[in-house]
Amino acid sequence: MHTLADLRAGKLAGATRLDLSCGLTTFPDEIFSLSDSLQVLNLSGNRLTELPADLHRLKHLKILFCSNNPFTRLPEALGQCEQLFFVGFKACEIVEVSPRSLPPQLRSLVLTDNRIESLPDELGHCPHLQKLMLAGNRLSSLPESLAACHRLELVRISANGFRQIPHWLLKMPALAWLAFAGNPLNDIHTQNPIQQIPWQQLTLQQVLGEGASGVIQQGRWVDDDGAGHDVAVKLYKGELTSDGSPLNEMAACIAAGQHPNLIPVEGQILGHPQQARGLVMQLISPTYxxxxxxxxxxxxxxxxxxxxxxxxxxxxxxxxxxxxxxxxxxxxxxxxxxxxxxxxxxxxxxxxxxxxxxxxxxxxxxxxxxxxxxxxxxxxxxxxxxxxxxxxxxxxxxxxxxxxxxxxxxxxxxxxxxxxxxxxxxxx
Known part of the structure; x- marks a missing residue:
């Protein structure tokens, strides 16, 4: 992470990336001193509500992160940035997306966890669009103009208000990855029975990995018969991820059942002291x-x-x-x-x-x-x-x-x- 003091002192001259998270309420003019070099700008975790109208002075800017700021509108200044292709405004307070906020080279638009109820038809005029991340908003439809985005491959619309998945979306020629859990759809899922594993039977060991949805730790499970098993324990977080709700993930894991090419699930955790939800899975060999x-x-x-x-x-x-x-x-x-x-x-x-x-x-x-x-x-x-x-x-x-x-x-x-x-x- 860089500091505003170093930027003002000229210590970052020629930098291609700038990361500033220091409680900013206004966009520092000193950033423009990097206009001949800056390609990646990360202003996440500040208190910004707008960006300067002349943001396009950063003429080499390609990637912009502004997550966790109290923006209520996607800034229209973005639309004038000729090389900008990645726009990330996750977990802000965005309600409005103006057509003028869409840069001409847009490939990835990340607007996860905002308050957006509708998107402009002009989004379908972004011919380079490949990735559209919209989980955790208030959308009930998408502009049909998106059907013209023939390069669109990844769409995340989980945890919104969709009552049906648009058929035109499913017919898009390049679409390959779609997440839509957590919408008021009439899904045909029936819950599979699964073994309940009391928390007291588990001993947690080292962390094996941590993702957006939860933490996986190696553990030891002593079952009702006293037999010990080396296992992996995943405790799910409650927060929304870019893909959707971790609890939807857990439900799908359980419903998937057993298959030789899926990681086996041994059971669901019962009685966690903080009421955390979790699964006990077979520990996979490190040869994988x-x-x-x-x-x-x-x-x-x-x-x-x-x-x-x-x-x-x-x-x-x-x-x-x-x-x-x-x-x-x-x-x-x-x-x-x-x-x-x-x-x-x-x-x-x-x-x-x-x-x-x-x-x-x-x-x-x-x-x-x-x-x-x-x-x-x-x-x-x-x-x-x-x-x-x-x-x-x-x-x-x-x-x-x-x-x-x-x-x-x-x-x-x-x-x-x-x-x-x-x-x-x-x-x-």
Whole structure:
């Protein structure tokens, strides 16, 4: 984190990124001293309510974070920033989004956890838009003009007021990741019975990981018969995430049941002293590692691979396992919503586990469910393309997988294969 004092003293001259969180109530003019270099500006966690009309003087500005500030309107100054492609105003108090606030190069718009009831039709005039994060607002519809955004791939509308998912949205050619839990939809979910594990039977150990929805710790579970089990314990937070409510995530995890390519859930925690909700899961061997890192701001909707290589048989095995997990979920009326390599654990044998149900949701109805499956198939096709890019096989040897991958990502949503057909084709 930088300081205003260093900025004023000229110590940050030539900086390409500036992070200021120091209780600002007004935009410091000194920031304009970086107009020839600044590309990333992070003003999150201040008390700002507006930005200067001449913000476009930061002529190289590409990425702007202004989360956790009491803005009530998305600043119109953004619309004049010619290179700005990422706009993040999470957890503000925004009610109004003006058409004039949309920059011409907009690719990612993050407006999670605000008070927005409607969006302007002009949002559909943003041809580069790929990612739209709107969870935790007061929306009951989206502008139909968005159908013209043919690059739009990721949409988060969880925890709003939608009574149905727009069918035109599900037919968009590039849409691959959709989160919609926590809306007043008439979903067809029936709760599966699950073992209740008393809190007193659990002993927590080291933290294994922490995400937006909760904390995962290694633990020891001594069951009713006195048998001990090494487990992973996830305690869910109550706060809204960019994907939706952590409690919706927990419900989807439980409903998913058991499958060889899903992380097994042992039970639900009963009697936590602070009434926290949580799950006890099987502890996964450290021989499993995450397949890729999440997208960067620049890659937007594409995961980052760190030199991973695999042979064609391993590619097929990983793809077959994940397709089988997706077939299982959709047969139960569950849309994963975040089918990405960074949510997959794998090992070099090709064994794989699909995790992270943070964006998962239940089908509103069967007809919509079939369209949701076709959307998720595109996400699977993108994953297949990434796996094939990690493969050293010749073009002729990989031809069959390449053909399947092309069918999964074709623009005509209803012509894509279902997961049952994909599993059959892969020989899973």
């Amino acid at each position: 590692v995450t397949l890729a890192r999440p997208p960067s701001l620049e890659s937007c909707t594409r995961d980052i691979y760190d030199g991973t290589r695999m042979d064609l048989a391993t590619v097929r095995r990983v793809a077959a396992g994940i397709a089988a997990a997706c077939r299982h979920l959709h047969a139960r009326g569950i849309n994963h919503g975040d089918l990405y390599a960074h949510n997959i654990l794998w090992k070099e044998t090709g064994d794989s586990l699909l995790g992270d149900f943070g964006a998962a949701a239940f089908y509103p109805d069967q007809d919509t469910g079939q369209m949701l499956e076709s959307v998720e198939v595109r996400a699977f096709g993108i994953l297949m393309a990434e796996l094939l890019a990690c493969c050293d096989a010749s073009e002729s040897d990989a031809a069959a997988l390449q053909a399947l991958q092309a069918r999964c990502v074709q623009h005509d949503v209803m012509q894509r294969p279902g997961f049952a057909e994909i599993v059959q084709t892969l020989g899973a």
